[in-house]
Amino acid sequence: MVESKKPLLEIRDIRKSFSGVMVLNSVNLNLYEHEVLALMGENGAGKSTLMNILSGNLKRDSGQVLINGEPVDIETPKDAAEHGIAIIHQELNVVPSMTVAENLALGNEPKNRYGLIDKKRMRQDALDKLSPIKASIDPGQMLGELGVGEQQMVEIAKALAQHARILILDEPTASLSKGESEQLFRLIQELCEQGTGLIYISHRMEEVFALADRLTVLRDGHTVMTKDIAHADQNEIVAKMVGRTVEKLYEHPAREVGAEELIVQDLRLESDGPAVSFTVHAGEVVGMSGLVGAGRTEIARAIIGADPHASGTIRLKGKEFRFKSPKEAIGHGVAYLPESRKTQSIFPVRSVEDNISISSLDQYLTPLRLIAKGKLRSDVVASMESVNILKRLQHTPITNLSGGNQQKAIFARWLLKDSELLILDEPTRGVDVGAKQEIYELINDLAAKGKAVLVISSDLPEVLGISDRILVVRQGAIAACLSSQEATEESVMSYATGVAASQTADSMASGTN
């Protein structure tokens, strides 16, 4: 039905690399009027980069963007708007402390004859702009007082008012309730009927199948599939999303698994949220997989007391704890390596030694409560050796190290502390391949020493390569618990995206297999 028409937006062979790393490598995509095109792909497949190129935030290295068959140059966000391209990002681009009308008029405020803002007209304009989205929103209300769904509606209204014909929605339902999502879907269908072309980025299969006319899958910066949704099959999509050759990065020695180190039972972050139960044994590496935003970090933060939780029990070596702060958790042998090295792990201007020793100072106090620097230094050096950081870097500011070395230094922090349970949140993010391999070896060593290790990772081959068991988290709940034998990239991705139905709670909670 659509093949005969000229595409509204055409992307031809777009390439983009950052400091030598190819992020987009020949991306091709067509979008027609009156259609919803779903764009899918794993984390890091290049969706965001592509969107940033279309919105004028990034410049492409090569390739063409055509609108109505005409090649265009999109250099700035303003260019994008002039070409009728609007993007609704996951994180909304609104000013919460201003009214809806002010937000809609932002940058283009109507003026009266004295050169002051014409409030009356601004309100009327706002009503006009809000009418296509058919939501009863008061223009005089503070935007921050609206729900996320309504804020999103306002942003869509703003885009439409700027005559957007190409509307790109990036994971729009990520933070919406069910009712809000349904309202959004109705609006999407209406816009589609009016002729707008929509690109819908989502990980959620059911939404894609309900909304989209066609589907394009990106993997490692390539377009790997484009199909009418009527001919598409969920398992095929998942296979296309993950189907890459697995590198020989991982060594998975056979391990003797010990006693239960951590037992989480019916943990609820919110009182009406899903209950989470799982176990990690001493000497075991448990992987925690799932899509970004599935709630993995939130579970980890609740366990270590970084954030409060509503209910549930957490047992360490059989003893129940409810940590009120990370300090308490660390005191009981729990280490947490945070997701974001830059903002949550490192102390930027401090030396490598200071960064490593910060959590272990209690162990090095003299009777006068001073720090025994000599002993501390030799132990820090030993921990640096075990993570393979050169000794001469001991007094260097940590920010002078590469990302991989910084992460290894944070590992050394917890080796020095000698924790029993290590929760590693995206331990290899932003780390080069060499350091990755070293980190996998460290994880193996820790397990061999009888430590319990929980690894949160969005990197599927990594989770499959290093874990004894894999927990798949979806929408805050554990959707599956797979043994390393039964887990494949496809099966994990199926559970993560909701293609495969959840296992029953009994088979999940059961232990070692």
Next chain:
Amino acid sequence: MKSKNMDWASIWEKVGMPFVLVLLVVFMLIKAPNFGTMSNLFNVARSISINAILAAGMTIVIITAGIDLSVGSTIAVSGCVAVLAAQSGMNPVLAVLLGVLVGAIAGFVNGWLIAYCKLAAFIVTLGTMTFLRGLAYTITGGLPIVDNNLSFRAVGNGYIWKVPIPFVIMIIVYLVVWVMLDKTRFGSHVYAVGGNPEAARLAGINVKRVLLSVYVIAGVCAGLAGCIFAARVVSAQPTAGTGYEMDAITAAILGGTSMAGGKGKISGTLVGAVILGVLTTGLVLMNVPFFTQQLIKGVVIIIAVLIDGLKQNSFSFNLLGRKTAALSD
């Protein structure tokens, strides 16, 4: 280019300010009459003590990326309380300790509001600065209360083997703070909280308690400085310490403490305080008019901020570099 920049910055940080101090002293020895005499040097030592003690506390606060504007007013309140207590017959040692305690309480209120109520340090201490000044006027009735027989006057005017007591107290304060920042767990935690509070919390540091403590320490320093001030002028002065918080901040920043937090050395602050003291005394000896002195000191403050700004710029330049790299993830 970036590494060259870093090198310049690190060399400047190590020797820049001591070098400026040496130049300044040499200049004053040549130009200012009587600058090099023993009595004048002790005079300089005495006059820098109060600011240096304030600056020691201020340095710890600024390392946590905070600020304490209330220390000048604390000087007045604690000084007045100590004088009134001594006048009413309290043991002089206890009277001074009471003054210090008043400073600690003021610091506790600041710290509690900042750490546990999560209010901005600038606003909180701006408020307590005004409140404490008002309190000083209230307890003195608005006028100085002079007591020529003040029991603890030695704290401001006495000598130990020809060395002025305020200077001795200052040296003790600096030794204590140096040990605290450099040799104790608390000191490491102060730097960590200032450098990255979220990372500090996740690394197992009680961030709130660290923040509360640094304001108490700043308050104690201010209380001590208040008693020295009162002893020197043998009176309870409700206007004592007006504007001193700014000199303390200047000394800390001249000494290399970064307003962005996480960075600073107490030895640097001492150098900064001595530079300010030498400058002030030298200009007086050179008969530079008061107005001109203000001009010169103003320029010095701007230069200090400029140096801090340059350092921060190279830091944010780094961040920017990493930010673009992060987009590729």
